[in-house]
Amino acid sequence: MEMTMILHIRFLIRLFVKALHIIRKRKIETKRAIGCLNTIEKRMKKKFSPDLFQKITVSYGIYEPIVVEGFCRLQNRKVSIKEKNRFVYYFICSSLFDYFIDEIRMPFDRIAMLAFRPADTMPATFEETVFLFGHRWLKLQVNDLNGYVRCMYALYNAQKESFLQFDEHTSTSTILDITFRKGGYAVQLGSYYLDGMIPEIERMIWYQLGVLIQLINDLYDVWKDAPQHIVSSVLAIRDMYAFKDLFNKEIEKLWRLIQQHPAHDAAKRDFLLHIAGTLSFGYIAIDQLLKLQGKQAHLPAYDPAHRKDWIIDMEKIKNLKSWLKKTQMLYEQGLKNI
Incomplete structure (x- = not known):
């Protein structure tokens, strides 16, 4: 019974330390995403809607220290800066994808053109321009392009x-x-x-x-x-x-x-x-x-x-x-x- 209590306390200490680490990392990574979006807005002289801005930054800020870092720990290493930047753009693109579907009810044929035929597509809005840029940039960064495209089609x-x-x-x-x-x-x-x-x-x-x-x-x-x-x-x-x-x-x-x-x-x-x-x-x-x-x-x-x-x-x-x-x-x- 005493040993069980000791193990329980040890686990709670580990969990508490991990939780503090995640909370600290969440603040740091949320600032990273905010900086990236601010740079995009400044360069394009347009702004994301407040809801979209918050969704991207909050989602990335939570996801990076839990999921991304978790998988990198599985490889016995830390998350690289390049990986962090890719995941910021992942959340930009995924949040815009949801925006196209849920907010403006964009036809799926148009979404398919943006996602799979970007060279044949002219962006009509700020959001489409950002999506196209992010999508093209990410395709140049992935570790397996063929697998990535198959995964994208499956998700679509x-x-x-x-x-x-x-x-x-x-x-x-x-x-x-x-x-x-x-x-x-x-x-x-x-x-x-x-x-x-x-x-x-x-x-x-x-x-x-x-x-x-x-x-x-x-x-x-x-x-x-x-x-x-x-x-x-x-x-x-x-x-x-x-x-x-x-x-x-x-x-x-x-x-x-x-x-x-x-x-x-x-x-x-x-x-x-x-x-x-x-x-x-x-x-x-x-x-x-x-x-x-x-x-x-x-x-x-x-x-x-x-x-x-x-x-x-x-x-x-x-x-x-x-x-x-x-x-x-x-x-x-x-x-x-x-």
Whole structure:
């Protein structure tokens, strides 16, 4: 019992140190992204919308110290400046891609021209100009151009098929297929921005982590998706007990992939500490939605009057305590399986 407590305290200390490091790095990397966007705005004498500016800088600032650094630790090294710059442009391009689809409802044929035939495309707006520049620049930087283009096409097709999520008659298997590919390929793109070639098993880990991140996003966005009649993975399955089983299986798949990676055990442990905190958010949301479902066969119909029951608030003390507990659970589970 005493040894268990000592190990628990040691883990909490490691996690606390890692959290402080990520918080510090987040501030530094957010400033990097802000500087890059300011340079673009100054050069082009145009400005990003405040929402778009914030989305790019905040997303990169969180992603770099957790995901990018985590994968570089798997290679037993630090993130290079070139890699950091590539990921800033990744978030510029991905955020603009979302803007084209969600905000201005750009036809997919036009998006395809911007993404896959830039030489034949004249940009009509500031946003299109930035997207074209960033896209062309990134293609010159990737570690495997052919693989990168295949990944881009796969992501484009998954995004294009997302309109099926507005049709309540779309099968659950189709919704899950779109969800997995959309999340998996979006994150796997990042594997092509690292310095040097990486083993195929590592690209598979990027993909699988993307699947899990997309499932977590669906859990936290359910209160927004339901009133818009967007059939996400959560709303397609509806039974949170079945969803938890699915999430568990995808976690187990991630462990198997990490186990096959040729990295040393110490590097794997470091990587695991990076991602366990992210994955634990999924279980916190699942627990809350399980409580909402209760003993019923499915989640109740969404009611705006009870919106707070659907929102997972990570500022609550009980959720922060749960995060610590579930992060340790995932870390220990991962250690046993990798």
